[in-house]
Amino acid sequence: MLSVLVRAGRVWLAHWPALLAWLLGGTLVHFLVLKLASFVGAQNAVGGILLLPVAALALLIAYVAMFLVVRDGMPGLRGLAPLPSDPTERRDAxxxxxxxxxxxxxxxxxxxxxxxEDVITYTNDAFEWQFIWGFSAALNGRDFDSAGTIDDLGINPLTIGLLVIAFVGRWAYKRYGDRVPHTFGSRRVFGVVAVYLEALWVYLAAYLITDLVGLVTGWVETRQGTVWLGDLRDGLTGWLAPLGILWDGVGWLLGEVGGIILLPLAWLTIAGVIYGQAVKATTPRLSGTRFTRVRARYGSIPARARRRISDFWDSLVVSRFRPVGAAIVLMWRAGPVLIGGYILLFTVVEFGLQWLLIGVSRALGPHEYLGFWVPMSVALVMIATLLVEPLRVAVIAATYDQTVTALADADRSAGDVESHVSGNSVGVAATRDRDEQPVGGIARQQDETGEVERDR
Structure with missing residues (x-):
């Protein structure tokens, strides 16, 4: 953990101005896009919904830039994937x-x-615009028509339709993007469009899944079994107070696990996907009678149909989830000591943010709640986040670099080192937007070629 702390300190001292600039830019663009989306959505629902994912995309771009900025301070990663020198390669990365x-x-x-939170902000601001316009129209004796506006996201034909269109467009670019001509920067423009379409369908799908989970949770909470469970808890803890304390303590612990453990691991996974580096790991292979039977049935499908299914599966699932799985395997192989130390450092930084807010509020002293603290609290949280977030990025990057270094040294000593690097560029391993190789690579291509010959 000490080496991670030293690396994080060096990374932060060397790059904090650039980290702060990117974070400030991403936060500002996120705020402005939400305001623009509410203005547009107050007049047209489709326009507002189409702008919402851009707000999240602005933050993602800022964090990608922050993680790439600190790469020259990560010797372990530099040894596996040297920094691209060509400007075109840097843009592709x-x-x-x-x-x-x-x-x-x-x-x-x-x-x-x-x-x-973004949707709530968008909806409230859009209603404020409509109130202003409706009040102005009433003063001038005109009618204000709000039909087809705002349309909060949810399980409705508009949201599902936009999701399907975005997914199909993204799939089409993935399938036929290599045919785009290189003239007049058209490939770069199509690449930006592909990023937006990917963000749009993932954003809408994530919101719909969250909405569905909320509906299912609400349904479960109203079932009789949940009521019986609550009665059982009251009956058991009513006459035995220590059992009630233990029950509540377990519930609190499970609720805190997300913030204490899952949050830092989620950030390390995001960093791993962005850097796209993974030391060779053994992939578990499914086995068993049922799986063997399913594989045999799949092998009886004609070769051409299998190729279509394989291409669709690779483009839909494998290419997107493989880098996530590689990052998780990387953390697993790093061991509990390194990951535990990282979680501790991450939690210390998180507590530092809270104590910073408490310290500043104590230094300012007592003031009027509505006239001072309500507007000032937003500014304080924003400033404190801008100060602490670069340190959090430095801790994440240093941990990832230490993890890659340790695993590479261990594999090198065993004579079994393999790094998944594509063209000396930092990107997502095996998830290039075009010209992707499915699982099996050349061996699978040769197998398919033989199958085609046999079909003939």
């Missing part, structure tokens, strides 16, 4: 990092309630 980071970042963004 940045684009790959954004594309690969969308899925885990938006999943984290939804799990911690940030998407719902």
């Amino acid at each position: 940045f684009l790959s990092g954004v594309l690969g980071g969308i899925l885990p970042f938006v999943a984290f963004y939804a799990a911690w309630g940030f998407i719902r």
Whole structure:
């Protein structure tokens, strides 16, 4: 843990101005996009919903830039993947990092309630615009029509339709993007469009899943079995107070696990996907009678149909979840000591943010609640976050670099080192937006070629 702390300190001291600038820029763009989305959504629901994912994308781009900025202070990662020297390779690496980071970042963004917060802000601001316009229209003796506006996200035809269109567009670019001509920067423009479409469908899907989970949870809470469980708890703890304390303590512990353990691991996973580096790990292989029977049935399908299914599965699932799985395997192989130390450092930084807010509030002294603390609290939280967040990024990057270094040294001593690097560029391992190799690589291609020959 000491080596991680030293590396984090060096990274933070060397790069905090750039980290602060990127974070400030991403936060500002996020705020402005939400305001623009509410203004547009107050007039047209589709326009407002289409702008909402851009707010989350602004934060993702800022974090991708922050993680890439500190790469020159990560000797372990530099040894496996030297920094690209060509500007085009750097742009491709940045684009790959954004594309690969969308899925885990938006999943984290939804799990911690940030998407719902964005939607609430968007809806409230849009209603404020409509109130102003409606009041102005009433003063001038005109009617104000609000039909087809705002339309809060949810399980409705509009949201599902936009999700399907975005997913199909992203799939089409993934399938036929290599045919885009290189003239007049068209490939770069299509790459930006692909990033937006990926962000749009993942954002909408994450919100819909969150909405469905809320519906299922609400349904379960109203079932008779839940009422019986509550009665059982009251009956058991009513006459035995220590049991009630233990019950409440277990519930509190399970609730805190998300913030104490899952949050730092989620950030380390996002960093792993952005950097796209993973030391060779043994992939578990499914086995068993049922799986063997399923594989045999799958092998009886004609070769051409199997190729179509394999391509669809690779583009839909494997290419997106493989980097996430590689990052998780990397953490697993790092061992509990390194990951435990990282979680401790991450928690200390998180507590530092809280104590900073408490210290500043004590230094300012007592003031009027509505006239001072309500507006000042927003500014204090923003300033404290801008100061602490670069340190958090430094801790994450240093931990990842230490993890890669330790595993590479261990594998090198065993004579079994393999790093998944594509073209000396930092991106998402095996998730390039185009020209991706499915599982099995050349061996699978040769197998398919033989199958085609046999079909003929």
